[in-house]
Amino acid sequence: MSSPDTVPPARRQTRQRTAVLELLDELDGFRSAQDLHSLLRERGDSVGLATVYRTLQSLVDEGRLDVLRSPDGEAAYRSCSPSHHHHLVCRSCGRTVEVSDPPVERWAARIAAEHGFADVQHELEVFGTCGSCAAPPGR
The missing domain is CATH 3.30.1490.190 (Ferric-uptake regulator, C-terminal dimerisarion domain)
Known part of the structure; x- marks a missing residue:
């Protein structure tokens, strides 16, 4: 088990991961996984919803994204400093x-x-x- 100060190693950079990161860097504000998935599909990026969820969670774990939970429990994500x-x-x-x-x-x-x-x-x-x-x- 890692300590809270330990950041997991970065995962390999896949096409899907690159597409999610590039999209998040272009957006202002927090977006849900479903919103991001829809935007990726509109751009012609074939990334499955499950892959979007996994990618977002790994980016949160690495400290590259902020996650915000709405009052109804839905998670929203954005690139962060x-x-x-x-x-x-x-x-x-x-x-x-x-x-x-x-x-x-x-x-x-x-x-x-x-x-x-x-x-x-x-x-x-x-x-x-x-x-x-x-x-x-x-x-």
Whole structure:
């Protein structure tokens, strides 16, 4: 069993894996595996849905993708930066902004220490409405 700090070795670069990575690099916001599969098919890439799911999970395991779970449990994925960060996510359009915030890191460490926890990891997503979606029509 690997430690939480150990990143699994990268898998070999297959045509399907390359297609999924290239598509994710072109997109903004989080997308479901089904959405990605549909977009790949529209582009003419013959990648099976099961392969998309396996590829996404391996990319998450390698730290190359962020995964976000909706309130109904559906996972959505997007390319991410390698450094620790959090997300602002628009509930309307899905636009996502990566943010890093040292006060959040200090708060998480303080709360963990107060309760006797060690080796703490955290994820933070803040949901709201982006400026474009919140703006009245015609503005």
